Amino acid sequence: MGKTTRYRFRSYHVTTATDPLALPTFEALCVTGEEQDCAAASGELHTPEELTRWIAGHCAQTGHQSYEQTTRTIVRAEPGAWQ
Structure with missing residues (x-):
């Protein structure tokens, strides 16, 4: 019979908050x-x-109606504990 290997993964909990x-x-x-x-x-x-x-x-000048919008914010990570 073959050997079974089990892996246990832990997760690292981090919360983020917008940098004011x-x-x-x-x-x-x-x-x-x-x-x-x-x-x-x-x-x-x-x-x-x-x-x-x-x-x-831009729409008024060209009649173009499709846009890709990007919003960027700076966030700060607040590390938690391994679980």
């Missing part, structure tokens, strides 16, 4: 296009309202 000193960033990329995406980018903005204004302006 870091501003979030918002960015949009126009992905409208059939053969190729437009690829116009808003650059990093600091409020959702700024991002909405950029999208509205």
